[in-house]
Amino acid sequence: MGRPVDLADRLRRLRVTADATGLAPAKLSQGDLARAFGVSTPLVSAWEKPVGATRPTDGHLDKYARLFATARSFAGDRPRPLELEDLTAEERDRYYEIKHELGLTEPADPLWFPDGIPVTIVCAEQPEKMRAAVEYADPLHPDHIELYSYADPDALFELHGYLGRVNPDTRVRYKLVTRLTSFDLDTHLVVLGGVDFNTLTRQLMDRLDLPVAQVGREGLEAGAFAVTDADGTQRTLVPELKQEGGRLMLREDVAHLCRAPNPFSRRDTTVTIFNGMYGRGTLGIVRALTGADGRDANFRYLERRFGGSPRFSLVCRVPVVAGVVTVPDLSDDRIRLHEWPEPMGGPIG
Incomplete structure (x- = not known):
């Protein structure tokens, strides 16, 4: 037309x-x-x-x-x-x-699952030290709140609401990684958080054979992503921390978005990983695909860059301004730090 x-x-x-x-x-x-x-x-x-x-x-x-x-x-x-x-x-x-x-092309939403297979959001459990610091995390407390046991609760809240709206006829649940069942593993998996707390992220990173690894840095609180470029060059991507007013402040996090076939499933399901070095980065990379102020442009970039590839990986910056997480623009060369697989004919600008 x-x-x-x-x-x-x-x-x-x-x-x-x-x-x-x-x-x-x-x-x-x-x-x-x-x-x-x-x-x-x-x-x-x-x-x-x-x-x-x-x-x-x-x-x-x-x-x-x-x-x-x-x-x-x-x-x-x-x-x-x-x-x-x-x-x-x-x-x-x-x-x-x-x-x-009408002649409009619609960028694919990576978080739309039209096959009707359930979606399971997998979260790490907060470490015992962190749970002990929150009174309501105690299951014996009369006002116990179960979500205080979940790592990355803000990212979970954002993601669960969005998945439910985009997939209204699909069952969307969230589970702690320590409570997963074989049925859960046979669904579409959306995994929040890194290898330090989320053991499923750790196993997936091992199985998926990606040129990206999450590593610790000796003597420093923050971790890092170790990436390998197509030419074999290895780089370490770290968040930016600054001392401000006697406090260590996060100025910029580094986050990883990964999509791949689900290696634990007998069905044609997927796994999607959202992982920041800090919770701010995890929330930021989630909002890259859920935030109304940037998701469509990010969908278009992912579609142009990776097409219909069942496997892709992207590491990017997540700027944090005055404690507020900004939505990363994945089409911005300054935001993207590493992409895989490499496009035919070289990088896409």
Whole structure:
């Protein structure tokens, strides 16, 4: 559908046939769509002109796809496009179908699992010393809170909510690595945290044969990632710590994102690792794929860089500003520190 007249005709047909197909309860006017999209009626008219039509922005075309993906868009006082995470699996399929018809390409979301196989988020257990410092982590305390036993709880909270929205018909659970069952290992695994606390991360890093290893640094609190480039060069990637006001402050963490086939599964499932040297980095690399302010651009970069590869690895910086974790822009050469596998023909800028 390359010509504007084709796009204009398709937009008009979506509107005028919505009632006949049972999508809308009554005929839709251009004014109805204008109110749904927050634009003027003349602009909608310009989009539908048979000759000399104005092309809607990609954002408005996305609203068309969400609006006409479900009859629920027309259930209220006026039409309104639903958010993507509010669509069912069937409605989301229709959304992507309409986007394709309108000439939009959608970057793949690595955290969308359309096969319906359950997803298990695997967290490390907080070390006993840390649990002892939090009164409510004691299981015998009347106000015991189980999540205080989980490492990286902020990343877990972010990830669990996002996975549930994107996969509304899929069972999404979180488990401590110490409580995993054989059933859990046969699901899609999303692993939080590093080899120091999460034994599953340690086993996966051994099994996946990646040119990335998490190591300790003698005499220093922080760990590091040891990476091997395609030419055999070995590098050590470390977080940036600064003394400020008598305190050691994290200015920049280093985090690892990895996707691979699940080596423990009999089914065609995957494993995804989110791992920072500190909890700030783990949260940052999670938000790279869940944060509304950066995930689409990061999806596009991952799709362009790795395509449909079932295995990829990326180590990046996670800037921390005044204690606030920023969402890393994976398309920024200054943010990316190591990628694998190497692209055909050299690095992608």
